[in-house]
Amino acid sequence: MNNLQLLLISNSTMPGEAYLGYCKENIAQFLGDVKEVLFIPYAGVTVSYEDYTANVAAALNPFGIEVTGIHTFSNPINAVESAKAIIVGGGNTFELLSKLYDKRIVEIIRKKVMNGTPYIGWSAGSNMACPTIKTTNDMPITMPISFKALNLIHFQINPHYTEERIPNHGGESRAQRLQEFLTKNTDIEVLGLPEGTMVEVRDGKATYLGEYSGKVFFNAEKAEEVNHQDDLSFLLK
Template sequence: MKNLLIASTSTVHGSGYLAYLLPTLKAFFSQSETILFIPYARPGGISYNKYTEIAAKAFAKIDKKVVGIHQFSNPKEAIKNAQGIFTGGGNTFELVNQLYKNNVLLTLKQTLENGTPYLGTSAGSNICGVTMMNTNDMPIVYPPSFNTMSLIPFNINAHYLDPIEGSTHMGETRETRIKEYHVFNETSVLGLREGSWLEVKNEKITLRGNLTARLFQQNENPIELESGVEVKNMK
């Protein structure tokens, strides 16, 4: 059994950290008194302690405690014993690098397959896919592999952005980049716009939030999925 929330972003424009998700998180983590936070992605290079404080401040609003995985001498045990787990956003390369370096990627995967509730935002969502190959992040460190947890049978493109009409910029759009990916890879990609998330209950994956999401499958035209639909039959 799996019990995951895979969110495009921690924060939507004009509101506080995790604010738009708090009502959902209150129900989702109803059985978890304390949340284990994985701060490895370090947005802006922030320290693990400071990042954990930010997460703790948000979760305090729904009466949850937060502890950082770096506060444990044995991170594997910390994951296995957690009542709930949250991996925040930042740089996906560094997040994946640290998950390998600390040798906890497989432990995290197995723990989540056994039902521990998990929230991922941005980079923390990317790692739920088959690989991290659809991150938008800069390759600022070289991780041992791009393979991630395969908790869902496709990849996530977090903070999905539609092409900007009338743009004079010649750099590739997000859609072009994902098309390039599909020249070399079969796995589908779900472009999750800011404010969208996936709810994963066992093998059932449902799109939540107010927006549609854009699904990219190899050799097919992208399609828009409506909020509330089940995401399935994915290559």
């Protein structure tokens, strides 16, 4: 765990801001001297991999960060093995995981990151760091061979977490959906990451970052609010 370097972000864009506007400085600071990153755009469904990669590059190039899409390599396994840092973008989590299995790089990425390669993800990319993708918000538009994800951390993340309710809407709230998960999965915690927030894992410590309060669900009956700079290292145990 002490080798892990993770930056797991809820979402890519806040209303009225440029793409990665609120978190690009966090990304640059997290990467430090690492200036070459491998970007995995497989979660993109309605955007081409080329356009997706170009959007990320446009946000990070001003920091001297060179972004290369994995789709430009003839051998994705070699691309991961040679990567200095890995960024996994958001989109559809089921599509993303399906593609990672199809390319046979799930275990390759896991091994690489567990050995200290920095990993950054947002939305579906953050879901991918969890043991499974069972706490994604996405529609299962495709069927991966397994729900098992990279298992870089021992807790689940729910990106875009909100406690807002749509007036006159009878569907379950996000908290109710997570309560369903926790009822069926009693041995794992869930971190609800509202938009505009993230969790950084480094040197065996996990830290909550962002101006909005998040929530740790310990089980179906117990949850606690978390705030900027709170230590979440207990979730790594």
